[in-house]
Amino acid sequence: MPAAIPATMRYVKAREPGLPEVLSLDTTSTPSPKAGEVLIEVSYAGVNRPDCIQRAGLYPPPPDASPIIGLEVSGRVVALGDGVSEWRVGDFVCALTPGGGYAEYCLAPAAHCLPLPRGLALLEAASLPENYFTVWNNLFVLVHGGSGGIGLAAIQLAKAFDAKSITTVGSADKAAFCRDIGAAHVINYREQDFVAEVATITGKKGVDVVLDMVGGDYIEKNMKCLAIEGRMAIIAFLQGSKVTVDWRHIMMRRLTITGSTLRASPVQRKAEIAASLRNKVWPLFEAKKIKPVIFRVFPFAEAAEAHRLMESSAHIGKIMLEVRPA
Numbered sequence: 001m002p003a004a005i006p007a008t009m010r011y012v013k014a015r016e017p018g019l020p021e022v023l024s025l026d027t028t029s030t031p032s033p034k035a036g037e038v039l040i041e042v043s044y045a046g047v048n049r050p051d052c053i054q055r056a057g058l059y060p061p062p063p064d065a066s067p068i069i070g071l072e073v074s075g076r077v078v079a080l081g082d083g084v085s086e087w088r089v090g091d092f093v094c095a096l097t098p099g100g101g102y103a104e105y106c107l108a109p110a111a112h113c114l115p116l117p118r119g120l121a122l123l124e125a126a127s128l129p130e131n132y133f134t135v136w137n138n139l140f141v142l143v144h145g146g147s148g149g150i151g152l153a154a155i156q157l158a159k160a161f162d163a164k165s166i167t168t169v170g171s172a173d174k175a176a177f178c179r180d181i182g183a184a185h186v187i188n189y190r191e192q193d194f195v196a197e198v199a200t201i202t203g204k205k206g207v208d209v210v211l212d213m214v215g216g217d218y219i220e221k222n223m224k225c226l227a228i229e230g231r232m233a234i235i236a237f238l239q240g241s242k243v244t245v246d247w248r249h250i251m252m253r254r255l256t257i258t259g260s261t262l263r264a265s266p267v268q269r270k271a272e273i274a275a276s277l278r279n280k281v282w283p284l285f286e287a288k289k290i291k292p293v294i295f296r297v298f299p300f301a302e303a304a305e306a307h308r309l310m311e312s313s314a315h316i317g318k319i320m321l322e323v324r325p326a
């Protein structure tokens, strides 16, 4: 049986919007689950780029979400809200959370929790939800930023479902990593023009889908990479969202430009993604066809160091926080 739930818990507080040094441990009251939610005693929390943006004050959490940073966790269910029947106290889960992950206890909708894929430890399972939910909600094939959390999920899913991925990276080490996890082609965007490379690789046909997180001048370049009736899914704007583009690309090749943000998606939509990941993607982890990639684990109290590493882009794979050793 889990120990009694303490009235207060430690969490990573962002004192004010700013650089990683605004992060430090503090104490707050432990939340209680509302109807349809579970309370998780957190073992690990994933560090995602949106966490850095929230810390800097540029990505406010949705109104009903915890103001604490952190979008994914793993741990043990210690309390159930009214109407939760799919989990029991004591179950180990990994979960997509609307916020609150950098804490000893975290709430998540029961329908956004998944079991640990058989054969994966709590650390590895905590690295999955934010990236696999996001990629499952989009499609493949030209994947920018292949060595980051989102990129490595997209490359592996593309391969597992027999799609060929072309990915962009900023260094030779990252290129080798992306090839190793299954990218069919890797382009170093610092040395090569990815529009020309995509044309060569596809015999001028173009790709069916671009998954973009860069924005800026990539928007028009991505349009040039798309095949007739191709689709661009935009999930972030690392280089800005206000751009001038030649819209004729859309008209001439019947392109579809779309985008999404997982965090603001309706609870029901995220529950559908969870169900589909459980059926179609968790078995791939269990069969070792795809794998989590953990680059570095920081103690909970060193969240600022974890954010510095993420913002340096020196990482290859996921950065994680250890809240309570498994």
Ligand SMILES: NC(=O)c1ccc[n+]([C@@H]2O[C@H](COP(=O)([O-])OP(=O)(O)OC[C@H]3O[C@@H](n4cnc5c(N)ncnc54)[C@H](OP(=O)(O)O)[C@@H]3O)[C@@H](O)[C@H]2O)c1
Pocket: 047, 048, 049, 050, 130, 134, 144, 145, 146, 147, 148, 149, 150, 151, 168, 169, 170, 171, 174, 189, 213, 214, 234, 235, 236, 237, 238, 260, 261, 262, 263, 310, 313, 315, 317
């Ligand atoms: N919309 C959503 O639902 C959603 C959900 C989660 C995350 N996101 C967004 O997705 C992005 C990735 O998140 P993450 O957690 O995977 O971060 P991450 O691990 O830091 O990955 C981002 C990668 O992008 C690469 N990159 C930066 N500039 C680039 C450029 N000009 N061309 C190609 N690659 C470039 C970086 O590697 P290099 O060294 O190779 O440049 C970096 O590894 C973030 O912007 C995040 O906000 C969106």
